[in-house]
Amino acid sequence: MRLTCPHCGERDAREFTYLGSAKLLDRPAGDTGAEAFHEYLHIRENPAGPNAELWQHVMGCSAWLHVVRDTRTHVVESVSLASGVAR
């Protein structure tokens, strides 16, 4: 499996670490209440198919990346900088 880092180009998956669902970008505001944080922290769609997720290019430029990857085939549909993802 390879990911194409917007800064570094196509790189081996071993250069990256995985955090989890890209929903982690949508952190609720501090006063939203426990239920919203439970949903944010614990509940996952966990699709068998395209999954939006967060990877970090730790052995490269260190950028956090927003990756859409098919969990059945590991085909990567898109990679972009997490900082640029509209929220």
Added chain:
Amino acid sequence: MRYSAWQILKNGLTGQKGWKPVWRSPAPRPEYDVIIIGGGGHGLATAYYLAKNHGITNVAVLEKGYLGGGNVGRNTTIVRANYHIDGNTEFYSHALKLWEGMEQDFNYNAMMSQRGVINLAHSDGQMDFYARRGNAIRMQGDDAELLGREEVRAAYPYLDHDNARFPIYGGLLQRRGGTARHDAVAWGYARGADLRGVDLIQNCEVTGFQIDNGRVKGVETTRGTIRAGKIGMAVAGRSSQVGQMAGLRLPIESHVLQAFVTEGLKPILPGVVTFGMGHFYISQSDKGGLVFGGDLDFYNSYAARGNLPMLEHVCEAGMALMPMIGKARMLRSWGGIMDMSMDGSPIIDKTPVDGLFFNGGWCYGGFKATPASGWCFAHLIATGTPSPHATKLLMNRFETGHVLDEEGTGAQPNRH
């Protein structure tokens, strides 16, 4: 037929002609009292204990593939009860006791072998932690022994005891732990359930639920609609997907875990050895193959096979622990989809849908749980209240903060 030494002798003398298929292959009936979704270890054990402990025999197990084709037939067969958090300790303790009587109970040879499980320690700090963990295990009534350097060296002479990075200081041994023949566990429960009247229905995938006013009425399947007032899910790595059909929102991610086996070798490993520092564990099967594995592939996956970087990593760790392993040829590798929960511990509970019960989140440790999982899930389905052995494996523990996080790694399923 009851299996016995006499039957083996008799069939040996009569050309092995007396053996019969071990279970029936019935067509699904339109309605049952209870439906169990998933014919893995947990689903089959649940059906068995529903019949045996609660007298509920109008039960169907619906399996989308063949019985035992999921994780129950893919795991590395390690059985142990060496957890240290309340909620887990009593549950796995119950499981180990059931393992010890299982074969007599269901009259099937599951090749349960209490050969011991040792967790290696490589620092004073780790020895202290294992002393504490051993105490927690003994408080629960199970066995744990802290071994020193020389005792580990005597039992496992082939390990690299003086490794520069991870010298072996000792280890925590549980003698009652060991391995069992994974397929035979599924087959034993399947046969036991079938003999008590349970319908085991293969090639029957659940594709939807019938829910009326918040109450479950039945399931849609590839073999038609089947009704039941009580339905239990035990679909392991597919929990999220089956759950979604009933509107459940689950604290689960699916990840792949790989395992590997070498050609058969002479006996070299008397028990199961875990090398936590290297994320590696190994045992030797009764056929002589070295069976080993390591971590998850780290990213969500529904591909029932793993990727090569983890293979490389596991083999490196194996070489670090046991350099001689490099001479063995690897025969096969495979993967299974794990239902990784947000705290690394399982869930056996009711759901917001009346009559629908959930069993899942077993992570990479659900084989050892099989008998207790079935026992406790059957209790919950039959009585509507959690079994006394599983009072803390609740769905809402993530909301209330009562998580069971053995590793202390937080809501990060790939780290458990």
